[in-house]
Amino acid sequence: MVGLITMEDLSNEDVIEVLDAAERLLPVARGESYLPLLQGRILGNLFFEPSTRTRMSFETAMKRLGGDVVNLGDVSTSSVVKGETLFDTVQMVDGYTDIIALRHPRQGAARYAQDAARVPVLNGGDGAGHHPTQTMLDLFTIRQAHGRLEGLDVVLAGDLRYGRTVHSLSHALVRFGCRVVLASPELLRMPSEIVEDLRASGGDVTETTDLHASLATADVVYMTRIQKERFADEDEYTKVAGAYKLHARDLADVRSDMIVMHPLPRVDEIHPSVDSTRHAKYFEQAFNGVVTRMALLCRLLGVDVPGGEA
Amino acid sequence: MSNESSMRRVTAIRNGTVIDHIPAGGALRVLDLLGLRDGASVPVSLVMNVPSKKLGSKDIIKVEDRELTGDELARLALVAASASVAIIRAYTVAEKREISLGDEVVNVVRCTFSNCITQHPREPLPHRLRVVDRAEVHLRCHYCGRPQDLDALVKNVI
Ligand SMILES: [Zn+2]
Numbered sequence: 001m002v003g004l005i006t007m008e009d010l011s012n013e014d015v016i017e018v019l020d021a022a023e024r025l026l027p028v029a030r031g032e033s034y035l036p037l038l039q040g041r042i043l044g045n046l047f048f049e050p051s052t053r054t055r056m057s058f059e060t061a062m063k064r065l066g067g068d069v070v071n072l073g074d075v076s077t078s079s080v081v082k083g084e085t086l087f088d089t090v091q092m093v094d095g096y097t098d099i100i101a102l103r104h105p106r107q108g109a110a111r112y113a114q115d116a117a118r119v120p121v122l123n124g125g126d127g128a129g130h131h132p133t134q135t136m137l138d139l140f141t142i143r144q145a146h147g148r149l150e151g152l153d154v155v156l157a158g159d160l161r162y163g164r165t166v167h168s169l170s171h172a173l174v175r176f177g178c179r180v181v182l183a184s185p186e187l188l189r190m191p192s193e194i195v196e197d198l199r200a201s202g203g204d205v206t207e208t209t210d211l212h213a214s215l216a217t218a219d220v221v222y223m224t225r226i227q228k229e230r231f232a233d234e235d236e237y238t239k240v241a242g243a244y245k246l247h248a249r250d251l252a253d254v255r256s257d258m259i260v261m262h263p264l265p266r267v268d269e270i271h272p273s274v275d276s277t278r279h280a281k282y283f284e285q286a287f288n289g290v291v292t293r294m295a296l297l298c299r300l301l302g303v304d305v306p307g308g309e310a
Numbered sequence: 311m312s313n314e315s316s317m318r319r320v321t322a323i324r325n326g327t328v329i330d331h332i333p334a335g336g337a338l339r340v341l342d343l344l345g346l347r348d349g350a351s352v353p354v355s356l357v358m359n360v361p362s363k364k365l366g367s368k369d370i371i372k373v374e375d376r377e378l379t380g381d382e383l384a385r386l387a388l389v390a391a392s393a394s395v396a397i398i399r400a401y402t403v404a405e406k407r408e409i410s411l412g413d414e415v416v417n418v419v420r421c422t423f424s425n426c427i428t429q430h431p432r433e434p435l436p437h438r439l440r441v442v443d444r445a446e447v448h449l450r451c452h453y454c455g456r457p458q459d460l461d462a463l464v465k466n467v468i
């Protein structure tokens with residue numbers, strides 16, 4: 001079975017199909033209707049590092065569709081500490097479940113698990129590698145707001161060096177012909193090999209240190225957290241990070257349908273004053289994680305979501 | 311033949327392997343890769359920067375009393391895909407062996423990225439590197455996707 005390890009496993013058409021299916025599942029995700037498409041199926045949650053949000057999102061997605069979930073226990077007490085290989089753990093869970101969601105601190109773990117498994121593997125983040133379900137929920141949120149993915153102006157802001165979220169999202173945006181502005185402090189620029197890859201695949205990519213100058217023409221502003229630990233001292237952090245914060249008053253001259261996104265949790269890069277503006281989409285974005293994961297679970301388990309074109 | 315005269319720069323060997331047409335400067339990498347630099351139990355002779363029609367200049371290695379195996383040829387493809395290998399028995403070329411870099415290099419070297427899943431010594435699946443560009447010898451790990459640096463890679467022979 002083929003799972004979802006990187007966004008390259010999905011063509012643009014596949015992406016649109018999944019987003020369409022997710023849209024049809026919205027009432028089910030909200031609990032307004034019950035559609036047990038995955039009754040009798042079991043998801044194995046293999047989380048080798050704590051990520052409560054992603055784990056809960058997978059679990060909710062499965063249960064909204066009538067499926068069941070088994071969880072690998074706390075990593076610190078389970079067999080993993082006793083030195084079991086990922087291969088052995090996957091062999092065991094593979095026998096118990098119909099699909100696996102994996103999160104692992106080591107890069108390449110998801111591809112490795114897929115090679116070891118009979119059932120499809122959904123990559124829930126592996127090291128600094130890929131996190132395709134996050135990218136899918138980001139794309140869903142963007143399309144929901146703008147009605148399309150093609151040709152949008154998207155600003156990615158904050159820590160672009162270490163944030164894997166923005167790495168795979170930028171690739172996906174370029175695939176759909178979006179113009180991408182990378183706004184970050186010098187120290188936290190997008191890795192040059194990624195920028196080169198984006199440009200090599202025809203991407204219209206601009207780098208800047210001035211977030212606020214980029215706001216006026218943006219359709220999407222995607223904020224990420226800048227961590228204190230990245231800087232030598234607190235003063236330097238305060239000086240630099242201050243330029244990558246949004247306040248409601250910064251949004252006076254932006255496009256009326258511009259949206260502000262954030263993978264959450266946020267600290268202070270988005271001021272609470274933004275929450276009540278029409279631009280704030282980060283809470284819906286978090287909710288969208290459930291509905292896109294529902295659509296992905298159906299797809300990988302070979303279950304059609306009713307309501308699509310025959 | 312110029313080829314023969316350059317071969318004679320080193321004494322002919324009775325039995326063993328001659329690796330010719332190594333790109334100039336590549337011989338040391340080849341020795342590393344074949345484990346012939348430290349603790350080799352057989353005589354090895356090395357000629358560097360010999361004029362060559364094909365390559366401009368080249369290196370040659372002669373290994374006595376040892377015939378390179380298929381596995382070793384696969385390793386050689388990583389650093390000297392243009393090399394030609396002759397197996398010598400009783401002073402004559404008994405066999406010529408082709409080297410070629412395929413689409414994937416399996417269980418020859420391990421990924422150089424420190425946080426790759428394959429760094430765990432007991433994980434049993436094969437070490438797999440995808441050949442992204444054959445001419446430039448660009449490789450990426452099948453699992454973590456990281457590009458591999460050849461100089462670091464030759465130190466990661468399995
Ligand atoms: Zn690797």
